[in-house]
Amino acid sequence: MTSPTSKYSEEILRRVDMMGTVTVQELSQIMGVSDQTIRRVTRPLAENGVLNKVHGALVSKKSALDPPFLSRMNVNREAKVAIANSVAAIIKDGDSIIIDTGSTSAFIAQMLRERRELTVVTNSAFVASTLSMVPGNNVSMAGTQLRDHDGASFDRSAFQVIERARVDYCVLSASMAHPEKGFLVHEQCEVDMAAAMIESSTRSIMAVDASKFLPQQRKPALRQPDLREKDFLVTDKAPPEAFSSALAHLEIRIAGEAL
Numbered sequence: 001m002t003s004p005t006s007k008y009s010e011e012i013l014r015r016v017d018m019m020g021t022v023t024v025q026e027l028s029q030i031m032g033v034s035d036q037t038i039r040r041v042t043r044p045l046a047e048n049g050v051l052n053k054v055h056g057a058l059v060s061k062k063s064a065l066d067p068p069f070l071s072r073m074n075v076n077r078e079a080k081v082a083i084a085n086s087v088a089a090i091i092k093d094g095d096s097i098i099i100d101t102g103s104t105s106a107f108i109a110q111m112l113r114e115r116r117e118l119t120v121v122t123n124s125a126f127v128a129s130t131l132s133m134v135p136g137n138n139v140s141m142a143g144t145q146l147r148d149h150d151g152a153s154f155d156r157s158a159f160q161v162i163e164r165a166r167v168d169y170c171v172l173s174a175s176m177a178h179p180e181k182g183f184l185v186h187e188q189c190e191v192d193m194a195a196a197m198i199e200s201s202t203r204s205i206m207a208v209d210a211s212k213f214l215p216q217q218r219k220p221a222l223r224q225p226d227l228r229e230k231d232f233l234v235t236d237k238a239p240p241e242a243f244s245s246a247l248a249h250l251e252i253r254i255a256g257e258a259l
Contacts, residue, residue: 008033008041014110016051017060024056079209079236080104082255084111086234087171087207090253093117095168098197099127100190101152102173104207106130121165121200123158123193125151140165154189162196170201174224177212179242183224195225203231206250210237 011031016022024042028035042058045051052059084107091097091112096119099105109127112118116136122128123142132139142161143153172194174183183206185191198204204227213235227233233250 008037009045012041013050016058021057021059027058076209076211080107082236083207083209083234084108086253086255087205088112088114090205090232091115091169098122098162098165098167098170098201099124100172100197101150104173104209105171108171108207121161121167123153154193159196162200165200167201169203169205170197171205171207172197174206174208174212177208179246181223182226182246185222185224188222191222191224198225204228205232205234207234210235213239213243
């Protein structure tokens with residue numbers, strides 16, 4: 001049987017790793033427990049070197065020099081955590097979802113550990129492992145051959161699993177957004193997988209942080225499939241005015257704003 005302290009330890013570590021740095025007061029508000037409880041639980045974690053404590057804040061020991069996928073999770077971490085919270089508010093207990101392989105989707109998967117009885121299909125080993133050990137979840141890993149840099153699968157068996165699925169939502173990410181070209185990615189397999197995920201879902205959720213709406217030196221050239229009327233766009237800041245026409249058909253959620 002898991003003790004309350006052990007339960008809090010796991011939750012605190014998960015949230016600190018997601019947020020990078022968080023104050024004791026912020027964490028107590030997020031978790032709904034007292035400052036004293038946070039301090040009591042984190043004291044042995046800091047003493048054992050599991051996390052760092054600096055001037056009232058808790059700091060993750062995860063390094064930005066970790067493998068590529070984990071390094072991407074450290075880029076715009078605060079925005080991705082906020083977006084993950086907003087997506088988790090859309091998805092309810094008992095829903096069925098397909099989740100792609102982006103770093104933002106990885107944060108969403110971690111937030112969805114608070115949901116119960118989810119049916120999840122994903123081609124991401126990270127997402128599958130994150131959600132498969134939540135009691136009551138039914139998780140299907142699509143594919144058998146995993147890429148070495150992100151643990152994602154795009155083999156034929158992955159597409160077959162996705163194409164057979166019928167779910168409430170698919171959760172998508174993108175490498176960049178363009179006012180005329182839409183949401184862009186680097187590889188054709190990502191475009192094809194997004195198309196299959198959209199086709200298998202009732203409604204799509206595009207989760208991208210505000211940096212994706214800014215010009216970049218290396219621009220991905222491949223266009224994601226168009227989102228449908230009233231699909232969701234979840235981001236951390238309002239998109240620039242140049243995107244108004246392209247995004248007019250979507251339901252836009254700005255992380256942290258009241259509905």
